Amino acid sequence: MSEGPPAPEAGFTLIEVVLASALFAFVALTGFEVVRALSASTALIAQRARAAAQVRIAAGELRSAALSASAVWKPPSACGDAVEFLQRDAGGTSFTLYFARAATLLRAAAAGPMNPCDPALAVQTVVGAIAGLSVTRFAATALPAHVDPVSGTPDGGILAPAGVSAVSVDAHVADIDGSPIRTGNDVIEVTLDADPVRTTVDLLAGNRPSGYTQTLAYTCAGRCEANGPFPEIRNAAFDDCAVTIDFAQSPVSYVPAAYGFASTAGGGARVVVTAYAVAGGYAFAFGGPAPLTLERAWPPAVWPPAGSPLAGTIADPYPVDYGNNAVRARGPAQLAADLGEPAAFAAALQACADMHADPTYGG
Amino acid sequence: MPIRPTVAERDGEAGFGLLELIVCAGLLVLGSVLALAALPAIVRGSQAGVLRDAATDVARNAIERARAAAAYAPPQRVAGPAMRALTMAGHAWAFVPAAVNAAAVHVERGWCGDAATDVALDVATTYDAASDTLQVVVAYPPDPCAAGTRATVTLATQLAPPAYAPQTTLDATVADPAEQ
Numbered sequence: 001m002s003e004g005p006p007a008p009e010a011g012f013t014l015i016e017v018v019l020a021s022a023l024f025a026f027v028a029l030t031g032f033e034v035v036r037a038l039s040a041s042t043a044l045i046a047q048r049a050r051a052a053a054q055v056r057i058a059a060g061e062l063r064s065a066a067l068s069a070s071a072v073w074k075p076p077s078a079c080g081d082a083v084e085f086l087q088r089d090a091g092g093t094s095f096t097l098y099f100a101r102a103a104t105l106l107r108a109a110a111a112g113p114m115n116p117c118d119p120a121l122a123v124q125t126v127v128g129a130i131a132g133l134s135v136t137r138f139a140a141t142a143l144p145a146h147v148d149p150v151s152g153t154p155d156g157g158i159l160a161p162a163g164v165s166a167v168s169v170d171a172h173v174a175d176i177d178g179s180p181i182r183t184g185n186d187v188i189e190v191t192l193d194a195d196p197v198r199t200t201v202d203l204l205a206g207n208r209p210s211g212y213t214q215t216l217a218y219t220c221a222g223r224c225e226a227n228g229p230f231p232e233i234r235n236a237a238f239d240d241c242a243v244t245i246d247f248a249q250s251p252v253s254y255v256p257a258a259y260g261f262a263s264t265a266g267g268g269a270r271v272v273v274t275a276y277a278v279a280g281g282y283a284f285a286f287g288g289p290a291p292l293t294l295e296r297a298w299p300p301a302v303w304p305p306a307g308s309p310l311a312g313t314i315a316d317p318y319p320v321d322y323g324n325n326a327v328r329a330r331g332p333a334q335l336a337a338d339l340g341e342p343a344a345f346a347a348a349l350q351a352c353a354d355m356h357a358d359p360t361y362g363g
Numbered sequence: 364m365p366i367r368p369t370v371a372e373r374d375g376e377a378g379f380g381l382l383e384l385i386v387c388a389g390l391l392v393l394g395s396v397l398a399l400a401a402l403p404a405i406v407r408g409s410q411a412g413v414l415r416d417a418a419t420d421v422a423r424n425a426i427e428r429a430r431a432a433a434a435y436a437p438p439q440r441v442a443g444p445a446m447r448a449l450t451m452a453g454h455a456w457a458f459v460p461a462a463v464n465a466a467a468v469h470v471e472r473g474w475c476g477d478a479a480t481d482v483a484l485d486v487a488t489t490y491d492a493a494s495d496t497l498q499v500v501v502a503y504p505p506d507p508c509a510a511g512t513r514a515t516v517t518l519a520t521q522l523a524p525p526a527y528a529p530q531t532t533l534d535a536t537v538a539d540p541a542e543q
Contacts, residue, residue: 016381019384020384023385026388027388027391030391030392030395031391031395037399038398140432140434143432148421148465150467155425155486156432157462157463158459159432159457159458160457163437163440163457163458164432165436167435185432186431187427187431194471197416201420201424204430208434
């Protein structure tokens with residue numbers, strides 16, 4: 001028995017093959033374009049996400065620095081805007097500076113104020129690519145008239161202008177240009193112009209002064225003549241002064257610098273402040289034919305001071321009266337001691353007392 | 364012994380017809396075109412978080428400015444014990460009950476085109492004196508190319524109690540050591 005002839009297999013015609021090839025090419029090209037576009041979009045999304053994350057981190061850093069700062073300000077700079085933070089704790093005073101250089105947001109830290117233009121600054125990169133950094137200071141009383149930085153429309157309507165009060169006091173630290181760094185409730189507005197969005201951060205110092213002010217008044221019959229810790233007012237050549245010297249202390253601020261735990265009656269514990277950073281100084285205002293104001297700014301001190309039996313131990317709640325969150329009233333000598341210079345304060349008083357006794361000055 | 368293919372098997376080897384091929388290719392092309400058309404929406408959708416973050420920043424900034432404005436009471440508010448007690452009870456002296464304002468976020472590369480653009484936001488701020496709470500609601504478009512669609516970010520904060528009655532001055536006279 002033999003097999004029959006094989007069934008005929010028609011195959012594709014030429015036109016079918018040509019059409020199929022053309023369709024395949026078209027589909028392949030379209031598919032390639034889809035893949036290429038998807039890849040490009042993925043890269044763009046990833047790049048934007050990275051950039052957005054960097055800016056978010058930078059904004060978070062700025063807010064965190066402000067929260068722990070005793071002062072936030074816009075330092076003088078000839079090479080673009082910058083924002084600087086002053087922190088005080090049991091370790092002393094420190095500064096952190098953020099500024100832009102070569103389209104990069106940089107950060108530097110030091111024990112004293114910094115010049116953003118100083119090429120020798122040891123810097124770290126915070127954000128790798130920004131188009132610009134701008135910093136604007138607003139006094140609190142200007143906030144009801146504040147405008148949105150992008151839309152330009154007023155955005156302070158929630159504030160009652162008559163109820164807003166600005167406090168700006170000397171932090172007793174000189175900036176790089178010699179001007180006093182001030183602290184209070186100023187708002188520093190930082191704008192980071194970066195891809196994908198321009199980000200604005202409003203900053204307020206977290207450890208701003210309580211507003212407590214103690215004014216010490218001292219009346220002398222003339223200027224002191226002795227040499228001592230206040231030579232600027234102890235020059236015998238000054239004999240044209242008025243009959244009084246007003247001896248006024250500028251605001252003293254106590255900022256918690258360290259914390260500890262104290263046992264409570266119920267067997268629990270509560271957080272207490274164990275040390276304060278104290279800043280203050282004295283201003284001497286002279287009247288008469290040669291009016292002059294001089295300030296003796298003492299370096300920030302920590303209370304209890306090092307070496308004190310109280311140092312490192314649980315302190316009493318001084319100087320805060322937790323009954324009303326008030327700073328307890330202190331005598332001038334104690335304030336001077338808190339500021340770390342009790343001897344200088346006593347010497348100043350003694351010098352003026354000596355002057356009282358000197359008939360040359362009407363004693 | 365060789366086995367002859369059946370008729371059905373021979374039919375199965377006949378392959379696709381041209382019409383089938385064209386329909387399949389057309390479907391593939393249609394799918395690709397749809398995928399391409401959806402790309403901008405996918406990109407915009409992936410950036411919704413950026414706008415939400417921007418709206419959150421606007422709200423945080425509003426609260427920060429409010430905290431600054433209410434940090435210190437005006438001197439006349441702490442002149443007497445009764446007024447001081449009233450002042451220390453909250454921050455109503457610094458706020459009005461409610462306010463609305465427009466804001467915007469500047470986008471460096473627009474999603475509805477290549478140019479940079481400003482995306483409008485609506486801000487509503489309220490102050491509740493009873494709870495001493497400030498609330499900020501920011502409405503933003505999750506899809507910046509469909510401005511009519513709005514989502515909101517809400518931040519609320521209870522303001523810290525006033526510290527020592529602000530701007531209170533305590534006077535002390537320094538005694539002359541020679542007279543002590």
